[in-house]
Amino acid sequence: MMNPKTQNKVAIGSLYGIAGLVVLILMALLGYILVSGVPQLSWHFLTAPAKAFLEGGGVGVQLYNSFYLLILAMLISFPIALGAAIYLYEYAKDNWVTTTIRTAIEILSSLPSVVVGLFGFLFFVVRLNLGFSILSGAFALTFFNLPLLTRSIEDSLRTIDTTQREGGLALGLSRWETITRVILPAAVPSILTGVILSAGRVFGEAAALIYTAGQSAPALDFTDWNPFNISSPLNPMRPAETLAVHIWKINSEGIMPDAKAISSGSSAVLVLAILLFNFAARYLGKRLYKRLTSA
Amino acid sequence: MFLNNDVTAKTAMLERHIVQPADPEHPTILSTEDLHVYYGKKEAIAEGDLRFASNQITALIGPSGSGKSTFLRSLNRMNDRIATVTGKIMYRGIDINQPDIDVYEMRRRVGMVFQRPNPFAKSIYDNIAFALRLRGVTDKHELDEIVETSLKQAALWNQVKDELNKSALALSGGQAQRLCIARAIAVKPDILLLDEPASALDPVSTSQLEDTLLELKQQYSIIIVTHNMQQAGRISEYTAFFNQGRVLEYDTTSHIFTNPQVQITSDYVSGNFG
Numbered sequence A: 001m002m003n004p005k006t007q008n009k010v011a012i013g014s015l016y017g018i019a020g021l022v023v024l025i026l027m028a029l030l031g032y033i034l035v036s037g038v039p040q041l042s043w044h045f046l047t048a049p050a051k052a053f054l055e056g057g058g059v060g061v062q063l064y065n066s067f068y069l070l071i072l073a074m075l076i077s078f079p080i081a082l083g084a085a086i087y088l089y090e091y092a093k094d095n096w097v098t099t100t101i102r103t104a105i106e107i108l109s110s111l112p113s114v115v116v117g118l119f120g121f122l123f124f125v126v127r128l129n130l131g132f133s134i135l136s137g138a139f140a141l142t143f144f145n146l147p148l149l150t151r152s153i154e155d156s157l158r159t160i161d162t163t164q165r166e167g168g169l170a171l172g173l174s175r176w177e178t179i180t181r182v183i184l185p186a187a188v189p190s191i192l193t194g195v196i197l198s199a200g201r202v203f204g205e206a207a208a209l210i211y212t213a214g215q216s217a218p219a220l221d222f223t224d225w226n227p228f229n230i231s232s233p234l235n236p237m238r239p240a241e242t243l244a245v246h247i248w249k250i251n252s253e254g255i256m257p258d259a260k261a262i263s264s265g266s267s268a269v270l271v272l273a274i275l276l277f278n279f280a281a282r283y284l285g286k287r288l289y290k291r292l293t294s295a
Numbered sequence B: 001m002f003l004n005n006d007v008t009a010k011t012a013m014l015e016r017h018i019v020q021p022a023d024p025e026h027p028t029i030l031s032t033e034d035l036h037v038y039y040g041k042k043e044a045i046a047e048g049d050l051r052f053a054s055n056q057i058t059a060l061i062g063p064s065g066s067g068k069s070t071f072l073r074s075l076n077r078m079n080d081r082i083a084t085v086t087g088k089i090m091y092r093g094i095d096i097n098q099p100d101i102d103v104y105e106m107r108r109r110v111g112m113v114f115q116r117p118n119p120f121a122k123s124i125y126d127n128i129a130f131a132l133r134l135r136g137v138t139d140k141h142e143l144d145e146i147v148e149t150s151l152k153q154a155a156l157w158n159q160v161k162d163e164l165n166k167s168a169l170a171l172s173g174g175q176a177q178r179l180c181i182a183r184a185i186a187v188k189p190d191i192l193l194l195d196e197p198a199s200a201l202d203p204v205s206t207s208q209l210e211d212t213l214l215e216l217k218q219q220y221s222i223i224i225v226t227h228n229m230q231q232a233g234r235i236s237e238y239t240a241f242f243n244q245g246r247v248l249e250y251d252t253t254s255h256i257f258t259n260p261q262v263q264i265t266s267d268y269v270s271g272n273f274g
């Protein structure tokens, strides 16, 4: 029998140990990716188009595609997720309908992304005849993103105390006014954090895109912004390999001589971008909160 | 004289408890008739027929779970969607418990301050101004003026006049509660409902809050739930004693304290309860 004090010490000790181990693994992983990848980075690498057989290709198009897909996917999924979360948390009564919706969201959020990708392939690419395209990819990413984003926004709403809602209602505000004028502004930092974190997930997603946005990255003409032209960066109907898909592809079938270096460099870019998202999330969240709460 | 003369059995029971404010200077502004409140099947208010005098402070006292909050929250329909409220709530001759009443408009006439201070995550200024803006008051001067008078009435102006743009979340508990009062009176209500507004405050803030309420009753009719007998004694003209979902006794505060008609009331106000 240990006395409570020793017990406590042992517990704290092992928790510290576990936490330390987790941090160590993460650092090692991150360190490995950065150390092997960062030396490959150059302006040329970040902007040049990829080469299939020769050395010296870049990831410019893939990087651009990743951002473009991300923005499109977010533009589609954020309003839907916001609406769903507001409905579920602020309006819906607790009954079998909402329980069903919640269960569905739960299941969707644990769906392997490759399944989402195959669904996207069968439905958007084949059935709706959108082909391997940015649009197919963005829809697939929406499916992939929606459940988690909805849940994260709902959690953000949950962190706002009910007394805030009552305060709004007691002033004669309607429920909608209370939600839009009191609750959402107060929840913005936490919603934003959720959005940016999910953006990180979307940015790094490969499996859902392989069969939807495709595995080729036609060269883009960055002077042509007419979305109807095939080489225009804005064209949503062109196939668009993203950075994450690029990494997967090089590693499975890359035949350029510097495949290893490109893969390392791309991984570093991916990781750095996601780190950037996270820091941006914090910074923007704080800034926005300040602006919304005192002005 | 009584609200339900026709129901003789009830009248006999209520005779003791219900007073019509005798003072013609303070006519009835709000009254409840045959009010019942149910949470699902559970009846939380079984008997709560009261008349409230204008420009006076009425205290609702009683043991925990006796239904004071339930009653109070029914008065401005804050229990909509939470509980079923039957009976009439007469405000200036209108039954505001009707489904077709504009609840939002009504709540601007019957304001409410809660137990825990709940300032919005906005600036001090906006806490007061934003509800007004939503109702179409956009003139900066007018807004400034309303913010200033409300804060003055809530006795907060001197402490915050130089930092109106600061977040209200940085205020102390007592200050935050005053801000909530300022916010409530900025929309110019007739009646202020307060549910244990001082229970989260220290003694100094509490006494300041009481002074504020005494000031405010010049302009507003105040109904306040309190657990603090001394507080009820210090500030209220009338006191209603709740027990198990019924109003057992309703009289002038001095009567309730010095000459209660019901044994439970007597036990409660003297602190011998339970």
Ligand SMILES: Nc1ncnc2c1ncn2[C@@H]1O[C@H](COP(=O)(O)OP(=O)(O)OP(=O)(O)O)[C@@H](O)[C@H]1O
Binding pocket: B039, B044, B062, B063, B064, B065, B066, B067, B068, B069, B070, B071, B082
């Ligand atoms: N939202 C609710 N749902 C179900 N029952 C409730 C709810 N709110 C209150 N009740 C019940 O109604 C009864 C009266 O509660 P109420 O909060 O009105 O009492 P109170 O007099 O304000 O008590 P206290 O002094 O502790 O604040 C209690 O039995 C309580 O459990």
Ligand SMILES: [Mg+2]
Binding pocket: B068, B069, B070, B195, B225
């Ligand atoms: Mg209560």
